[in-house]
Amino acid sequence: MKLIVAIVRPDKVNDVLEALYREKVQGLSLSRVQGHGGELDRVETYRGTTVKVELTEKARFEIGVSEHFVERTVKAIMTAARTGEVGDGKVFVLPVEKVYRIRTGEQDTAAVTPVGVE
Amino acid sequence: MPPTAPLNGADLAWMMTSTALVLLMIPALGFFYGGMVGTKNVLNTILMSFATLAYCLVAWAVVGYSLAFSPGTVVIGDLRWAFLRGVDLTASHPLGPSIPHVIYMAFQATFAIITTALVSGAIVSRMRIKAYLLFITLWIIAVYGPIAHWVWGGGWLGKLGALDFAGGTVVHVNAGLAALAAALVLGNRTNYGRQAFLPGNVPYTLLGAGVLWFGWFGFNGGSAVASNQFAALAFANTFLAPGACAVVWSLLDLLRTGKVTAIGVASGIVVGLVVITPASGFVPPIWGLVMGAIGALPSYYVILWRARTRIDESLDVFAAHGVGGATGAILTGVFAVKAWNGLQDGLIAGNPNQVLIQVVSVFAAAAYSFIATFALLKIVGALTPLRASVHEEALGMDPTQHGEEAYTTGEGAILVLHDGGTEAKA
Numbered sequence: 001m002k003l004i005v006a007i008v009r010p011d012k013v014n015d016v017l018e019a020l021y022r023e024k025v026q027g028l029s030l031s032r033v034q035g036h037g038g039e040l041d042r043v044e045t046y047r048g049t050t051v052k053v054e055l056t057e058k059a060r061f062e063i064g065v066s067e068h069f070v071e072r073t074v075k076a077i078m079t080a081a082r083t084g085e086v087g088d089g090k091v092f093v094l095p096v097e098k099v100y101r102i103r104t105g106e107q108d109t110a111a112v113t114p115v116g117v118e
Numbered sequence: 119m120p121p122t123a124p125l126n127g128a129d130l131a132w133m134m135t136s137t138a139l140v141l142l143m144i145p146a147l148g149f150f151y152g153g154m155v156g157t158k159n160v161l162n163t164i165l166m167s168f169a170t171l172a173y174c175l176v177a178w179a180v181v182g183y184s185l186a187f188s189p190g191t192v193v194i195g196d197l198r199w200a201f202l203r204g205v206d207l208t209a210s211h212p213l214g215p216s217i218p219h220v221i222y223m224a225f226q227a228t229f230a231i232i233t234t235a236l237v238s239g240a241i242v243s244r245m246r247i248k249a250y251l252l253f254i255t256l257w258i259i260a261v262y263g264p265i266a267h268w269v270w271g272g273g274w275l276g277k278l279g280a281l282d283f284a285g286g287t288v289v290h291v292n293a294g295l296a297a298l299a300a301a302l303v304l305g306n307r308t309n310y311g312r313q314a315f316l317p318g319n320v321p322y323t324l325l326g327a328g329v330l331w332f333g334w335f336g337f338n339g340g341s342a343v344a345s346n347q348f349a350a351l352a353f354a355n356t357f358l359a360p361g362a363c364a365v366v367w368s369l370l371d372l373l374r375t376g377k378v379t380a381i382g383v384a385s386g387i388v389v390g391l392v393v394i395t396p397a398s399g400f401v402p403p404i405w406g407l408v409m410g411a412i413g414a415l416p417s418y419y420v421i422l423w424r425a426r427t428r429i430d431e432s433l434d435v436f437a438a439h440g441v442g443g444a445t446g447a448i449l450t451g452v453f454a455v456k457a458w459n460g461l462q463d464g465l466i467a468g469n470p471n472q473v474l475i476q477v478v479s480v481f482a483a484a485a486y487s488f489i490a491t492f493a494l495l496k497i498v499g500a501l502t503p504l505r506a507s508v509h510e511e512a513l514g515m516d517p518t519q520h521g522e523e524a525y526t527t528g529e530g531a532i533l534v535l536h537d538g539g540t541e542a543k544a
Contacts, residue, residue, distance in 0.1 A: 009512065044521045045522070054530040
């Protein structure tokens with residue numbers, strides 16, 4: 001099993017969700033985060049005060065998948081979240097030691113396989 | 119000082135009050151619209167209304183007022199009052215026979231300005247600010263000016279006998295059709311039809327609707343251009359029609375979905391105000407109430423229909439103002455009663471011809487507004503790009519067009535010091 005963590009543009013969230021849905025990737029978490037990658041600073045002015053805003057709004061997906069789902073999940077995110085401009089984000093693939101489904105006590109691959117899918 | 123005409127103190131006091139009331143409707147409209155867009159576009163949307171208070175106001179004073187209200191021909195006024203030359207402290211016949219000309223000019227300015235601001239609802243969250251400012255400055259002169267002249271400035275629709283007490287055709291049909299043209303020229307928001315665009319702050323929309331209603335007493339009541347019984351009739355109808363419209367609107371909501379929506383009540387109030395605008399000084403109060411109730415139906419169903427089309431006329435200016443204004447203008451020809459307005463009967467009082475005249479005025483205003491706005495935006499678009507880039511749209515108009523955000527956290531903001539370019543953490 002792997003945990004896929006993807007940081008993407010907030011306006012690409014719908015595209016990513018759509019792509020994941022098409023690949024039948026079902027279990028995921030989404031959170032709003034602020035971060036800084038290689039993007040240029042945004043300049044804002046309020047009366048006489050000028051500021052450079054370093055942190056940009058991003059969306060963070062966390063998806064636990066079994067091995068044969070890793071590649072297609074990553075590919076779906078890479079395609080859907082890409083604009084070609086600096087600031088498109090990152091995809092991290094992390095090893096996972098153990099997964100439990102709370103309701104049934106199922107473990108590992110069974111725990112990340114949606115109900116009704118073999 | 120020029121020789122003083124017999125001015126009337128009560129008229130003057132009411133007209134100055136009315137002017138200030140209508141002015142307040144412009145920021146109110148900004149909040150009404152601003153509440154219906156996402157938080158990355160709220161400043162831009164509110165500013166689209168505020169910007170008319172700056173750019174359109176100046177354009178009106180410089181040339182717009184003269185073109186709309188000086189005698190000229192039946193099609194357009196002349197330039198005798200350009201740069202406010204001759205707009206003085208004496209009364210101006212026949213426009214405002216008992217108040218100083220400057221106040222009549224200011225009162226009419228607020229109408230022209232809010233009409234321009236109404237159009238902005240069609241094109242939120244995607245227009246470059248530079249193109250928008252150029253567009254509104256030219257629109258108030260080239261589109262509002264002629265239509266106002268036709269109906270109120272001694273033009274052909276007024277001579278034909280069209281009844282428009284406070285702007286059903288001049289303001290609302292005009293704004294509604296201009297909005298439709300603008301939405302078609304600008305094109306849809308990226309992802310329109312694929313992604314839901316939800317309101318970012320519904321309380322703003324309710325606040326805006328409430329303040330609009332307050333200001334509308336000046337809009338309709340002031341259109342008597344005097345403090346007299348016709349102002350009182352317009353005031354009473356402005357009080358009654360929105361209530362009736364909001365009742366019908368919320369009942370339609372209730373029957374369709376089982377719920378009464380806040381935006382629905384706010385929309386019902388605004389549509390009721392739109393519908394009664396052309397009729398406010400012409401129909402007895404009971405018909406004012408009936409007009410508000412009937413007036414809900416066309417706009418309500420056009421909003422439902424519009425959302426299923428591919429036209430991103432984002433905040434339904436066409437449905438609320440174009441359709442509502444046309445409904446009100448035509449119903450004015452049905453419900454007008456000479457015993458109340460001292461001017462003209464409508465259909466139910468035995469003058470069916472008035473309905474025909476009203477229909478002609480609606481179609482004339484609609485056709486000119488649509489065609490002229492379409493052409494004007496094509497010209498502006500040839501001078502400077504109308505649309506923000508897809509990337510700018512994704513970030514929102516607030517940071518990309520204004521370099522500001524509505525709700526800042528200050529996190530990650532670095533103060534830029536101007537003495538020698540050093541920087542310090544905020």
